[in-house]
Structures are given as C-alpha cells and as structure tokens.
C-alpha cells in the first residue's frame with residue numbers, strides 16, 4: 005500500500021484532568037475512507053481537531069501528506085479540507101458567496117475558480133439555490149453547503165466530523181453518496197462517526213475508539229468476522245406468566261452447550277451468541293425440545309458493529325462514554 | 330503578500346455583506362446617539378444658549394460622535410465571538426490563511442462602519458441646524474478624530490472577543506461602558522464643571538480628548554492646541570491598545 009496520507013502516532017491529549025486521548029496511533033490512505041467510530045465523548049472531535057491543526061496535542065506526532073502538523077502547520081493545513089461537526093455556514097451570505105469566500109481563502113486561480121464552484125454546487129445538489137441566503141436553506145442543505153466549502157480546493161485529505169449528524173434519511177444518503185464520490189476521486193477521507201450504519205456503509209477501514217483509546221481496528225467485515233460468533237435470537241412461546249420463566253429455563257439449559265459463548269435474555273427473547281452456525285441451530289432447537297420449552301421463532305444473524313463494540317469496549321455502544329467527566 | 334491581501338479582502342467582503350444585510354445592528358448602535366441629538370438637544374437648547382453662549386446641539390454633537398465611535402468600536406468584536414462560539418472561527422483557522430488577516434479584516438470593517446455612522450450623525454446634526462465652523466475640511470477632520478478614537482477601542486473589543494466565553498457578558502460590558510464613559514467625559518458639560526472625581530475619570534478618558542478637538546472643529550475653528558493634544562493622546566492610546574491586543578490575540582490564534 006502507498007504511504008499513508010494521515011499518520012498518527014502515540015497521540016495524547018488531556019483537558020485538565022479529562023483524558024480525551026490516551027495515546028492513539030492510526031493511519032489513513034488515499035482513495036480510502038477511514039472511519040473513527042465511537043460513542044459521544046470518545047475523543048473523535050479532539051483527534052480531528054488536532055489533525056486540522058486547531059488543538060495542540062500533549063505528545064505524539066501527526067503527519068498529513070508527509071508534513072508534520074505541529075512543525076509545518078501551514079503546509080499540513082494546505083492539504084486538508086476540514087468540515088466540523090457543527091454547521092458553520094454564515095446565515096447572512098448566499099451559497100454562492102460562501103464558495104467565493106473559500107475560493108479566495110484557498111487562492112484558487114481565476115482560471116479554475118468558476119468551474120470548481122460550479123462543480124461543488126453540482127456535487128452537493130445546490131444548483132439553482134446559489135443566490136439564496138444560507139439563513140433560508142434547510143438544515144440538510146446548510147450541511148451540504150458546508151461540505152462543498154471544504155472541498156473546493158480539492159484537498160488530498162478530507163476530515164469529516166460526524167457529517168450526517170442530525171440529518172434526515174434522504175439527506176444522509178445524499179451526503180454518503182458525496183463522500184463515496186470524493187473517495188472515487190482519490191482523496192483520503194478521515195471520517196468520525198457515532199453511527200454504526202454509516203461506518204459499515206462507507207468505511208474501508210474502521211478504528212473503534214472508546215474513552216480516548218482505540219479498542220479495535222480493521223475492515224468492517226474483518227472486525228465482525230474476528231468476533232467469531234453469530235447471533236441466534238430465540239423467541240419463546242407460552243402463556244403470559246410462563247414465557248419469561250421459559251426463557252430463563254432455556255437460558256440455563258443452553259449455558260451447558262459448548263457452542264454457546266454467551267446468552268442474554270430480554271423478556272421473552274433470548275439472544276444467544278454462538279460459534280459455528282451449522283451445528284448451533286439444530287442444537288438449540290433440540291435442547292429447547294428436550295427441556296419442554298416451545299419456541300415461537302428462531303432467527304440467525306451475523307454480528308453487527310454494535311456487537312463488535314460490546315465485545316471490545318465491554319459495554320453497549322448506546323451507554324455512551326462518560327470519560328470520567 | 331498578495332495572498333495576505335486576498336485573504337483579508339475576502340473576509341472584509343464578508344463583514345461588509347453583514348453590514349448591508351443586518352441594518353438592525355447598525356440601528357441599535359445609532360439609537361442612543363440619535364436620541365441624545367434629537368431630544369437632549371431640544372430639551373436643553375434654551376438653557377444652554379444662555380450659559381454656554383453657543384448652540385447646544387453644536388455643543389453636544391462632538392460627544393455624540395464620540396459615543397457613536399466608542400459604541401460601534403466596542404461592539405466590533407462581537408461577531409468574532411459569535412464565530413468562536415459556533416465553530417466558524419475554528420473552521421476558518423483550519424485553512425492555511427494568515428491569522429492576522431482574520432483580525433485585520435474585522436478591524437477594517439469596524440472602522441469603515443464607524444465612519445459611515447459618524448457621517449450619518451454629522452448629516453443629521455447639520456440637518457438640525459448645526460454649523461461646522463471648519464467647513465468641509467472640518468467634516469473630514471471630525472471623521473478622522475472619530476477613527477483615531479475608534480482604533481484603540483476596536484483593539485480592546487477584539488481582545489475581549491477572545492477573552493469572553495459568551496456574548497451575553499460582552500453585551501453587558503458594552504452596556505456598562507458606552508453611556509457612562511460618555512458622561513464621564515467632556516461630552517455634555519465643560520469638564521471644569523464636573524465634580525472632582527468625575528473630572529479625574531474624564532481626564533484619563535480618551536473620549537475627552539477626542540471630544541475637545543471635535544468641539545473646537547465644530548464651534549470655533551482649526552485649533553492647533555486642541556488638535557495636537559488630541560492627536561498625541563489618541564495615538565499613544567491606540568498604540569498601547571494595539572500592542573496589548575496583538576499580544577493577547579496572538580496567544581489565542583497561534
């Protein structure tokens with residue numbers, strides 16, 4: 005693989021006694037989407053702000069396109085397009101004026117300026133709305149304008165901090181398509197997200213971050229495969245007062261099976277983590293029959309990133325990170 | 330250098346668009362000056378004519394011009410604080426632009442706006458019958474004095490934009506300084522007629538020197554002594570504030 009465009013090594017950062025980053029190392033490559041996936045407060049924004057040269061780290065090194073972010077900030081900045089988590093469009097300016105503004109800040113030559121602005125407007129689907137003040141654009145359109153502003157200068161490294169946060173489904177898909185298009189054009193995309201579907205759908209490589217540390221890293225499929233466990237969800241049938249008991253009884257009965265790694269009961273549903281799907285399914289059905297428990301339904305699924313997180317972080321993704329704060 | 334100019338120009342253009350599209354903030358700053366000019370001018374016209382021996386509106390106009398420059402300059406940092414609060418400033422700083430262009434563009438925009446507002450007040454004053462003793466040249470000089478006062482105050486305001494963490498505090502400071510400091514100067518009555526403690530504050534208040542020079546320009550004529558004192562005091566004040574401002578802001582924008 006070619007040299008990474010983003011190289012983070014032993015990065016540490018604390019705010020007072022809150023440890024935001026406990027020493028992380030990551031790499032992102034051209035033409036790939038690298039995802040930093042983690043719950044709120046995990047340290048994603050801190051990482052990306054350090055990459056953008058906006059926060060100085062306590063220790064560790066960061067290189068963008070071969071330039072040291074702390075020693076050659078101007079050169080490193082020239083290679084990035086940073087789109088922050090918050091929408092930062094100026095309500096008083098039109099969409100077109102935003103693009104003119106960034107075109108000037110990035111010193112786009114007169115010869116390419118107009119084409120780039122048109123391309124950016126087209127990419128995010130803003131053609132025909134360029135004369136509207138940002139104040140009057142919808143939330144999703146503002147976010148798209150924000151994206152367009154960060155891409156005008158065609159940076160080799162694109163830093164996206166939760167690009168689809170709070171957007172509705174249609175706009176999220178639009179944003180995802182833009183991100184995939186940017187990847188196709190060859191940029192290295194460093195994407196922070198706390199949406200697992202976004203990470204699965206977009207990322208070639210994922211690092212799961214929790215409380216300032218990387219707990220797992222790899223391609224999404226690889227991460228899920230590495231768990232080496234599948235999920236069998238069993239719904240127990242029975243009268244209202246009994247079925248919860250039945251589920252508990254089944255849980256006990258299954259605990260002795262060697263293929264079963266772990267079982268979690270949620271009311272009448274039993275989530276069984278198994279190793280080896282082929283043998284596990286019949287074994288579970290058999291065990292239930294022998295214990296006299298009737299099963300209403302049984303479904304099999306591959307683990308998702310939420311299971312990956314649960315496994316490596318030791319708690320559910322949705323519990324969030326408090327980070328000692 | 331060419332890059333610095335382009336960066337500053339782009340940001341200055343943004344602030345000018347704000348000025349055009351946000352007329353209320355302009356009206357907000359002009360509210361007190363216009364009230365003073367119209368109502369206070371009328372209320373004290375008769376009384377002042379006998380004691381000051383001059384037209385009271387002409388006497389008031391310098392104080393009102395100083396208040397306009399002070400208020401607008403003091404509020405000048407607020408948009409930067411908004412940019413800090415909503416993340417825009419961070420985003421701007423992720424671009425490989427000169428940090429000085431961020432400050433310079435705002436500084437220029439604030440002072441252009443001060444000049445426009447002062448001109449508006451002057452025109453209003455003239456419409457109410459104030460005669461400028463030094464004529465057209467005097468009008469330009471009056472705008473110049475306003476700017477000279479505004480430079481130092483703008484530097485303070487831009488500095489505060491990086492010290493405060495929310496704009497509510499900032500508004501409070503503006504509310505607590507503008508009008509009181511105008512009263513604690515030679516704006517409304519001759520400085521000799523103020524009580525001792527007020528006179529002491531007035532003497533270290535840069536507005537006093539701007540007002541004395543403007544008053545000479547409006548009421549009597551080109552007065553080298555008033556102009557000289559004003560220029561010396563304000564240039565010193567501006568230099569000190571710009572120096573302090575660049576140190577404080579430099580630490581935040583590194």
Ligand SMILES: Nc1ncnc2c1ncn2[C@@H]1O[C@H](COP(=O)(O)OP(=O)(O)O)[C@@H](O)[C@H]1O
Pocket residue numbers: 019022023024042043044045046047048049050051326327329
């Ligand atoms: N400027 C700051 N001052 C103090 N604490 C901060 C600051 N920025 C972030 N933190 C803390 O650092 C941790 C990581 O935050 P952040 O990187 O924003 O997380 P994420 O983007 O993953 O939600 C959190 O506990 C947060 O409260």
Ligand SMILES: [Mg+2]
Pocket residue numbers: 045048049050089165166
């Ligand atoms: Mg964040």
